[in-house]
Amino acid sequence: MIESYSSILKIRRNVFEEVAKLAYEGDYSRIEEIPYEMLKGQAKYRESIFLERAIVAERIRLAIGLPVRSADEHAPISKGIEDAIITKRFYEPPLVNVIDFACNACPTDSYHVTDACEGCLANPCANVCPKDAIRISNGISKINQELCIKCGRC
Numbered sequence: 306m307i308e309s310y311s312s313i314l315k316i317r318r319n320v321f322e323e324v325a326k327l328a329y330e331g332d333y334s335r336i337e338e339i340p341y342e343m344l345k346g347q348a349k350y351r352e353s354i355f356l357e358r359a360i361v362a363e364r365i366r367l368a369i370g371l372p373v374r375s376a377d378e379h380a381p382i383s384k385g386i387e388d389a390i391i392t393k394r395f396y397e398p399p400l401v402n403v404i405d406f407a408c409n410a411c412p413t414d415s416y417h418v419t420d421a422c423e424g425c426l427a428n429p430c431a432n433v434c435p436k437d438a439i440r441i442s443n444g445i446s447k448i449n450q451e452l453c454i455k456c457g458r459c
């Protein structure tokens with residue numbers, strides 16, 4: 306987890322650093338090259354280096370103040386940049402953007418038995434379950450996700 310946080314922090318800082326350089330130099334023509342300069346060789350964080358670069362490209366756009374795009378939109382990173390290179394730019398909603406194709410859609414509302422389960426005899430986790438979703442199997446509790454209503458009692 307700590308490594309993952311460090312990785313995302315590093316990428317975020319690199320993106321802001323590159324955007325600051327572009328603004329300082331006043332030359333946005335090399336913007337398309339930044340994902341290739343930042344990410345070389347093998348993929349480190351995702352299944353493909355191409356996906357990693359596409360996500361960084363969207364991060365660059367967001368850092369500049371441009372809207373996030375979907376994976377279906379074929380356009381250079383710099384599309385619409387003339388609207389962003391202005392002296393004053395006021396906040397435009399949404400404040401928080403999600404890069405859809407960067408999201409792994411991890412389940413956020415499911416309950417799982419951890420490695421700490423000892424399959425205790427009292428088995429209170431199963432006793433409190435209103436849906437009879439917990440069974441002991443191979444010495445540990447297992448939750449039937451089809452039955453579980455995510456009440457959190459266990």
Ligand code: SF4
Nearest residue numbers: 422423424425429430
């Ligand atoms: S998860 Fe259930 S069976 Fe496992 S130790 Fe906790 S209460 Fe006991």
Ligand code: SF4
Nearest residue numbers: 434453454456457459
């Ligand atoms: S979250 Fe609720 S329904 Fe799901 S296994 Fe635990 S007690 Fe049962």
